[in-house]
């Protein structure tokens with residue numbers, strides 16, 4: 001699949017962003033599920049999981065292998081695709097870090113939610129380019145009941161289409 | 170034959186297939202049989218010595234094989250084996 005658009009329903013956006021706010025000042029994490037076509041990925045369900053990192057959860061997250069196994073089972077049982085993983089960056093921008101890159105798997109969309117001082121800031125999504133082992137930003141559409149952004153790119157609520165930036169190590 | 174669930178990020182090595190049935194009475198034997206039919210998938214889950222990679226965990230049912238008998242854990246026709254990649258990250 002060569003699509004580069006992640007289209008997140010209001011229901012799933014709300015789950016992810018509320019999880020990020022509720023977990024502050026710690027990082028939250030979870031999985032999301034949906035469908036995929038040549039044009040886009042549509043995220044219909046987001047499900048939080050426990051941040052199982054032992055240590056500073058304000059700067060790190062980890063998902064237990066048990067929760068991962070259950071996530072794959074949930075996708076199979078509900079005839080959905082496990083499309084990716086979301087987590088939050090408390091008091092940091094929603095740009096993927098070298099730690100995110102180090103553990104990145106092929107295929108998954110990595111959604112990152114920036115929360116500044118407890119307030120939702122920005123949301124961006126990243127996908128691993130395996131050939132050069134770098135992240136490429138993908139376009140995200142998301143909605144909240146009281147706030148929506150039809151075409152967010154670059155994480156800014158005011159810019160529409162900016163060229164994707166990449167993470168270099 | 171035991172059933173093996175392939176994690177989504179590795180399904181491009183299986184032509185999109187989410188699970189396989191494979192022969193063997195231990196986890197290692199089942200994985201070896203799977204890998205014998207699919208070398209590119211094997212490179213993802215086994216190291217050069219043929220051992221399961223350190224960032225990959227294997228479950229039989231709801232149990233981590235590290236809590237059982239490792240790759241020698243016994244399996245049967247009703248066993249479901251899950252291959253699980255590590256998921257982690259954080260901020261710079």
Ligand SMILES: [Zn+2]
Pocket residue numbers: 087088089096097100112258259260
């Ligand atoms: Zn991160």
